[in-house]
Amino acid sequence: MQQKILVTGGAGYIGSHTCIALHEAGYGIVVYDNLTNSSREAINRVAQLIDAPIEFIEGDVRNAEQLREVFAAHQFFGVIHFAGLKAVGESVAKPLMYYNNNVSGTITLLEVMADYKVKNLVFSSSATVYGDPETLPIDESSPRSCTNPYGQSKLMVEHILEDLAVSDDDWNLVTLRYFNPVGAHISGQIGEDPNDTPNNLMPYISQVAVGKLEKLSIFGNDYPTVDGTGVRDYIHVVDLAAGHVAALQYLEQQADLATNDLATNDSVTNSSAINTSVGFLPINLGSGKGSSVLELVTAFSEVTAQSVPYQFAPRRAGDIASCYASADKAKALLNWQAQLSITDMCVDTWRWQSMNPNGYCPT
Ligand code: NAD
Ligand code: WQD
Numbered sequence: 001m002q003q004k005i006l007v008t009g010g011a012g013y014i015g016s017h018t019c020i021a022l023h024e025a026g027y028g029i030v031v032y033d034n035l036t037n038s039s040r041e042a043i044n045r046v047a048q049l050i051d052a053p054i055e056f057i058e059g060d061v062r063n064a065e066q067l068r069e070v071f072a073a074h075q076f077f078g079v080i081h082f083a084g085l086k087a088v089g090e091s092v093a094k095p096l097m098y099y100n101n102n103v104s105g106t107i108t109l110l111e112v113m114a115d116y117k118v119k120n121l122v123f124s125s126s127a128t129v130y131g132d133p134e135t136l137p138i139d140e141s142s143p144r145s146c147t148n149p150y151g152q153s154k155l156m157v158e159h160i161l162e163d164l165a166v167s168d169d170d171w172n173l174v175t176l177r178y179f180n181p182v183g184a185h186i187s188g189q190i191g192e193d194p195n196d197t198p199n200n201l202m203p204y205i206s207q208v209a210v211g212k213l214e215k216l217s218i219f220g221n222d223y224p225t226v227d228g229t230g231v232r233d234y235i236h237v238v239d240l241a242a243g244h245v246a247a248l249q250y251l252e253q254q255a256d257l258a259t260n261d262l263a264t265n266d267s268v269t270n271s272s273a274i275n276t277s278v279g280f281l282p283i284n285l286g287s288g289k290g291s292s293v294l295e296l297v298t299a300f301s302e303v304t305a306q307s308v309p310y311q312f313a314p315r316r317a318g319d320i321a322s323c324y325a326s327a328d329k330a331k332a333l334l335n336w337q338a339q340l341s342i343t344d345m346c347v348d349t350w351r352w353q354s355m356n357p358n359g360y361c362p363t
Contacts, residue, residue, distance in 0.1 A: 004028040004074055005248065006118075008061050008109065009082030011038035013192045014124070014178070014240055016046050017185055018080065021241035023050045027248065030074055032067075033083065034060040037195060041360040045189045061105040064112055071116040078120030078172075078251060080244055081109060084153070087199055088128075088318065091150035102153035103160075110164065119170045120255070121161075122247045125177045127233070127286065127323055129155045136290075137326040140177070140282045147318055158282070165279035172254060172278035174247045179233035179286030179325050181240050183345040184352035191352030192237075193359030202234070202345070205297060206353035209306035216308060218293050220315035225322055229293035233286040233324035236340035236348070243285045246334035254278050286325025287338040299342050304350040 005022060009015045010031030016038075022029050031043060031054060040056070047054045059066045061083045084102045085091070091098040106123075113119060130138050131145035146152045161173045182202035184191030197213070198204045207213045221228040258276040291299075301308050330336045340348075 002026060002028050003077035003248075003252065004030065006030050006032060006070065006074070006076050006079045007082065008032050008079065009038075009084060009124075010080075011035060011040070011042045011056070012082055013038075014181055014237055015080075015082040016042045016190045017237045017241040018082070018244045019046050019054065020049055020185065021238075021245050022248075023052065025245045025249075027245075030055045030057065030070065030076075032057045032059050032061070032070060034058065037085070039193070039360040042190055042193075049185070049187055049189055061109045062101070064108050067109065067112040068115070071112055071118065076116075076118045078118060078122065078248060079109065079113060080122045080248075081106065082124045084124065086150060088148050088150045089199060091153070092148055095149035098149045098153050099156075102150075103156050106157045107160065110160070119168075120172045120248075120251045121174065122244055122251075123157065123161060123173065123175045125158055125175045125282070126151070126154050127177050127179045127284070127325065129158060129177060130323070132320045133323060136322060137288060137324050138284065139326040140284055140329055158280075162280045165277075169277040169279070172251050173280045174251065174278065175280065175282040176243060176247060177282060177284050178240060179235050179284070179323070181237050182234050183236040183238060183340065183348045185238065186348060186351075188348075188351040188355040191349065191356065191359075193356075201232075201293060201296065202349055205300050205308055206349050208308050208310075209300065209304060209350065210353050210357050212357065214309070216297065216310040217313035218297070218310050219313055219319060221312045222315075223321040225292055227292050227294045230319055231290040231292050231322040231324065233289060234291055234296065234342060234345055235285060235287050235338055236345050238348075239287075239338045239340050240285055242339075243330065243334065243336050246330075246336040247283070250334050251278065281333075283330050283333065284325040284327055285330060285336075286327050288325055288327040290322055290324035291342055296342065296346075300346040300350070303343050303346045306350065
């Protein structure tokens with residue numbers, strides 16, 4: 001049976017790529033997005049790429065009434081919850097907006113899910129919940145702490161999900177902690193389209209390369225790293241999308257186990273039933289490898305043959321020296337691991353950027 005998935009925030013950068021992967025894996029999708037940081041054109045392009053219409057509903061996850069209508073109209077197996085605001089600097093300036101959108105929005109969604117007994121969730125968390133890590137690579141049991149409202153909003157939702165799992169065994173809450181998503185679909189038709197000047201490194205590099213920005217500022221060259229610049233775990237967005245499919249397949253397997261278990265134990269005794277509840281399950285999605293800012297800039301210039309002028313600038317407030325994942329849990333539980341290289345990330349980013357110098361906006 002084809003399972004139907006509600007994809008909140010499905011018009012966004014990671015959501016649009018995941019819609020393609022979900023369709024290719026045989027899932028039915030309904031996208032729910034308020035387009036606050038995305039455009040309808042992304043959905044049009046996804047529909048072209050998969051050669052099928054997409055059910056798109058413009059709506060806000062804080063709107064319980066509208067969500068109820070969506071849940072009443074569809075039988076969902078689960079929800080992938082991408083919808084959220086993600087700019088760290090903006091969250092410092094507008095904390096209430098971030099807590100309202102990311103925390104209240106998630107609570108509203110969970111309440112509606114509970115009402116409709118849809119209790120399978122894949123939540124977009126972030127490596128930001130690890131703060132400044134004590135040890136590397138970072139595994140899922142590392143301590144969590146955050147220094148900005150964006151990160152706090154993700155951590156708060158994680159705590160809410162943990163409490164929910166304790167309260168009721170029926171919840172299956174896979175919490176994917178993404179490291180640094182970059183890259184674009186191989187077609188060059190969809191990619192990351194920041195509203196203003198990019199905050200993140202890869203879109204900044206590609207906008208310098210395409211001539212929209214003059215020069216990259218590298219924030220800090222005195223970190224205790226290979227070349228003094230910050231080290232991060234870059235993960236191709238197409239790999240990330242595959243990670244969501246793997247998470248859903250895991251949830252389906254667990255649901256099947258639970259059904260089989262019920263059937264076999266029906267006539268015997270329920271005390272021997274295996275607990276197949278997933279509960280709160282945090283999983284890192286990263287490549288497991290760290291790359292420095294200079295290594296990424298050099299790789300991008302080499303593989304695209306574009307020059308990326310840069311200057312060194314002071315450290316950016318709140319930045320850490322190094323951050324990279326242990327991706328062992330994703331491999332063990334989801335049979336997922338990153339396949340695409342830094343070269344792929346640069347080539348695909350450049351294809352998207354050069355084919356769409358203004359993103360989804362035609363002028
Ligand atoms: P994005 O901004 O491209 O996508 C988020 C989507 O959610 C957008 O289409 C936006 O319009 C929508 N949205 C926001 N608030 C909404 C609301 N209240 N109701 C309905 N729709 C709403 O961001 P992305 O990079 O695709 O990130 C997706 C998720 O992953 C976010 O939750 C983000 O915090 C998280 N995440 C992103 C990164 C990253 O670096 N891109 C890293 C870790 C975690
Ligand atoms: C990477 C490296 C910068 C821009 C952020 C969020 C995190 C997560 C992913 C959502 C750092 C350096 C950057 C520039 C630079 N998002 N840099 N010049 O900070 O690791 O993570 O995005 O959850 O929460 O904080 O990513 O791409 O901003 O920075 O030198 O113009 O590039 O200092 O070392 P970051 P980033």
